[in-house]
Amino acid sequence: MRRISMFMCCGMLLLLSACNDATSPANAPPVTTPVTPQSRLSAAAQAGQVMFFDQTLSGSGKMSCATCHDPNSAYGPPNDLAVQLGGTSMTAAGTRAVPSLRYKSVTPPYADLLDNPDGITAPGPGGGFTWDGRVDTLAEQAAIPLLDPNEMANTDKATVVAHIKAGPYADLFRQAFGQQALENVDDAFANAGKALQAFQMEDISFHPNTSKFDLNAGNKIGGAFTPAEERGFRVFVDPNVGNCASCHYNGAGINGSSSLFTDFSIEAIGVPRNMAIPVNGDPTYMDMGVCGPLRKDHQPSAPHAADNFCGRFKSPTLRNVATRTVFFHNGIMHSLEQVIRFYNTRDTRPELWYPTEGGTPKNPPDPDFPTYGLIKTQYVGGQVQKYNDLPAEYIANIDPQMPLDGRPAGSATPMTEQNVTDLICFLKTLNDDYVPGKTPTAPECLK
Ligand code: HEC
Ligand code: HEC
Incomplete structure (x- = not known):
């Protein structure tokens, strides 16, 4: 658990005007993003x-x-x-999936026991690139x-x-x-x-630090959060609700700005297998992150041997995450809402995220069967293949923190509908190129 304050530090906010001179490459950043001459x-x-x-x-x-x-x-x-x-x-x-290259310059080198910036959580695998x-x-x-x-x-x-x-x-x-x-x-x-x-x-x-969050953290004009953004921030940090800050927050950011929105920890959260990746057509191929196959130095000593590193991937920065249309290491999710819904219902409704084996499709599905999941067909009976991208022997590596605390299927979700909406509003404040009075705010985020 960590305590953080929105107004912890301001430092210098670099609001350089865009200076795209004629010698810049063709595919140069958009004019609103400052570029160093x-x-x-x-x-x-x-x-x-x-x-x-x-x-x-x-x-x-x-x-x-x-x-x-x-x-x-x-x-x-x-x-x-x-x-x-x-x-x-x-x-x-x-x-x-391709990660953003923003806010990477202060990433610490990889360590099996990286100190957690909150100084409270036990050290664990973290740091490094990819x-x-x-x-x-x-x-x-x-x-x-x-x-x-x-x-x-x-x-x-x-x-x-x-x-x-x-x-x-x-x-x-x-x-x-x-x-x-x-x-x-x-x-x-x-x-x-x-x-x-x-x-x-x-x-x-x-690392332009031109988000609404940066204005807010620096007490700058135009940085005042709407009520929804403010509530969303509380969902983000509350250890009993979203608890996102426990992996996606560190103290100071670049140039004195606040947080990079990752603590560099490398965790297993059980992201579903993505059959849209050609290599996954081979059922014996499993991308298990730190324990391989791309990474070679933490592989199990023998097939199926115990290995605490299997299934772990880096907690990415959430800066600019609302501009993405592909999420997680295998790009299985395609909207921010879908990702948040996954965090909220991976355990309570796993059938929305992992395939069901042996059931019969229900046609038509119940009117309230959600359409936001990866699985669009409702089944009667059958067995949900939870954590289908990790061999059974490594499922114990999955982190039990909120909101993915392993609660039983059918129980209440960690976040309410309002929490989900508000959290997305807050995450949008992490987008760079925010121009007060010009960058539009979604209607649901104004309230
Ligand atoms: C074909 C697409 C592609 C191209 C071209 C590409 N990258 Fe990447 N990049 C990726 C993917 C995918 C990853 C994640 C790799 C992994 O996790 O193994 C990545 C990761 C990275 C990372 C690590 C980021 C992080 O969050 O840890 C850096 C830095 C990076 N690339 C820089 C570069 C540079 C510099 C070039 C040009 C020399 C380049 N990339 C070209 C797809 C690409
Ligand atoms: C236990 C640590 C942990 C907690 C708690 C956590 N995350 Fe994550 N998050 C991760 C890891 C690890 C990944 C990458 C997983 C992967 O790709 O396999 C990730 C990925 C993401 C991504 C995808 C980003 C991208 O660039 O693809 C988003 C968005 C995200 N998390 C948002 C949240 C939000 C919002 C919360 C709170 C509701 C939250 N996370 C809570 C560890 C955590």
């Missing part, structure tokens, strides 16, 4: 900026970092696909998409370096890393990662 970025970050948008850095010649991490979608995916298509012919499907925390720096992270056959699909490091050498920013790269910077392949490839890291660290478009 190129001249104020280090040479490494300037090189990284051009690389981030450079499609020639891919086997297909059609994919850059920005293809999946779109600056117009808070550096998250530009569409609602569970996984993106890449590879040399742009038809190879990935295995995980959904399973398997890389420790933004620089190392860049190597994954550059070489992944389903993503940018370069044959090897030398190919990447050859592209940089041939590109218009080769000189900028040498300016940043030395005249010989493109001669040794391993060094040059590592520096490419450092350039991309520098861009993500330095450019303010990755």
Whole structure:
């Protein structure tokens, strides 16, 4: 449990006006998001900026970092696909949903026992980049998409370096890393990662802090919450209602702003299997997060051997989450409401989220059978396959905290209908590019 105050710190709120100069790449952030003028970025970050948008850095010649991490979608995916298509012919499907790259620059390295920022909860797995925390720096992270056959699909490091050498920013790269910077392949490839890291660290478009929440936390004009947003915040922090803050909140954020809306903890919450991901057509394939198969250092010692790391994925930041149309590591959910409903009814109505085996469809379904779930058919009889994306032996790893406290099916939900509506209103205040008086507020969030 943690206590937090909305008005804990203000710090300097960077409300720089947009400065999209003519040299900015074509796919540059929208004008409302502040961008650091190129001249104020280090040479490494300037090189990284051009690389981030450079499609020639891919086997297909059609994919850059920005293809999946779109600056117009808070550096998250530009569409609602569970996984993106890449590879040399742009038809190879990935295995995980694209996270936002905003507010990542202060992520601590992965640790099996990361201190919880609340200082109360016991330390546990946390930190690191990707959904399973398997890389420790933004620089190392860049190597994954550059070489992944389903993503940018370069044959090897030398190919990447050859592209940089041939590109218009080769000189900028040498300016940043030395005249010989493109001669040794391993060094040059590592520096490419450092350039991309520098861009993500330095450019303010990755951490603009221009949400209504930031205005509110800084007691700034236009930041006053509506009654619904205020109630939603209480749902978010109340350990007996939403309890979201227990995983999605840490104390201080970037540039003195408040919270990154993740405590970097890596938890198992039993997200349902997504059959829309091609690799999941193989019933023996299970993405179990920290215990593999993508991550290699915490795999069970033998098949089915006890392993406390199986099923765990990183609690992502909730900043800008209301702009997404695809949620969770496997992209199974497609609206924020659906995610909140999952938290509220995973245990009370598991049949809405996991397939039922052996039942008979009820036609037509009861008039009050909810349509927000993943499962649209109501069954009579049969067995709900709860936690169907985790082998039975690892179900004990699932975190028992509110609101996913394992209460019996059919019992009352942790949140009321009003709580759900209010919580969504609060989460919308975490969207950047908020302009008081201009950014519309949904009618239900005004009350
Ligand atoms: C084909 C789509 C695609 C492309 C292209 C792509 N990424 Fe990603 N990115 C992803 C996915 C999917 C993940 C999650 C990977 C995982 O969990 O294993 C990710 C994760 C990340 C993360 C970790 C974020 C976090 O929350 O921990 C960073 C940083 C990142 N990508 C940077 C880059 C950079 C830099 C490039 C260009 C060199 C790039 N990405 C290109 C799809 C893509
Ligand atoms: C026990 C820790 C925990 C609690 C409590 C918790 N979450 Fe999460 N949340 C996670 C983890 C872990 C994930 C990623 C799970 C995955 O993808 O398998 C996640 C993912 C999400 C996502 C998807 C974000 C994205 O980018 O895909 C949203 C939205 C979200 N949580 C909102 C909430 C809200 C709202 C609450 C409170 C009602 C809440 N969470 C409570 C741990 C938690």
